[in-house]
Amino acid sequence: MLSSFILKKEHPAPYWNPYVCGIGLGLVLLLTFLVMGRGIGASGAMTSVVASGVNSVAESHAQANDFYKGYLGDGTVSPLKDWLVFEVLGVLIGGFISGILAGRTKVKVEKGSSISTKTRFFFAFTGGIIMAFGTKLARGCTSGQALTGGALMNVGSWIFMISLFAGAYAMAWFVRRLWI
Incomplete structure (x- = not known):
């Protein structure tokens, strides 16, 4: 039950x-x-x-x-x-x-029909590593930089958030084929 x-x-x-x-x-x-x-x-x-x-x-x-x-x-x-x-x-x-x-x-496992579960795990792991590296480079994660830093009107945090959205938008076309 x-x-x-x-x-x-x-x-x-x-x-x-x-x-x-x-x-x-x-x-x-x-x-x-x-x-x-x-x-x-x-x-x-x-x-x-x-x-x-x-x-x-x-x-x-x-x-x-x-x-x-x-x-x-x-x-x-x-x-x-x-x-x-x-x-x-x-x-x-x-x-x-x-x-x-x-x-x-x-x-x-959430994935598109055109990729295998193994490929999905590979991309998820690789993306996590890249995000962890970016977190250390930016001196904070999305919640720390965007939410906290943005609320404090830190210029670096706003640059981080704009860059994050621009990077995600730029990569969307390439990643899209994995989900359709």
Whole structure:
């Protein structure tokens, strides 16, 4: 019975209005400024977890590396003390619960009819690597740069967002054939 509830319902709930969602996201951003004193972002959580993992496996390497050391402090700080880790966990858990309640959860690989599942995984993995590299180059992810930086009217964040949309638009024609 639980498995039939978790899997996709016959008539899933309709999608929310994007304007309502945008206002909700803006209110969440405002709330993080009021409660935490800074905006939202996701890439810092991953960096904190990776730095802590490297420190537990190769402490001398992590302490000698300025990049890792910036996230470790004296080396005794757990990534669970970073509120961004809980933000990302909340997004994952909240998204899953929302999908269950709306009847939109399904174990499936979303892909076009012209590519195989293996090719879809390859492109998804490659795109993820490119996005991770871009996140480090831009010094923040889409949520940190576009939402938080954009709300603060940072010029670099606006350039990032314009570049992100321009790049996505430019690549859409090439990627389109994989989905049709």
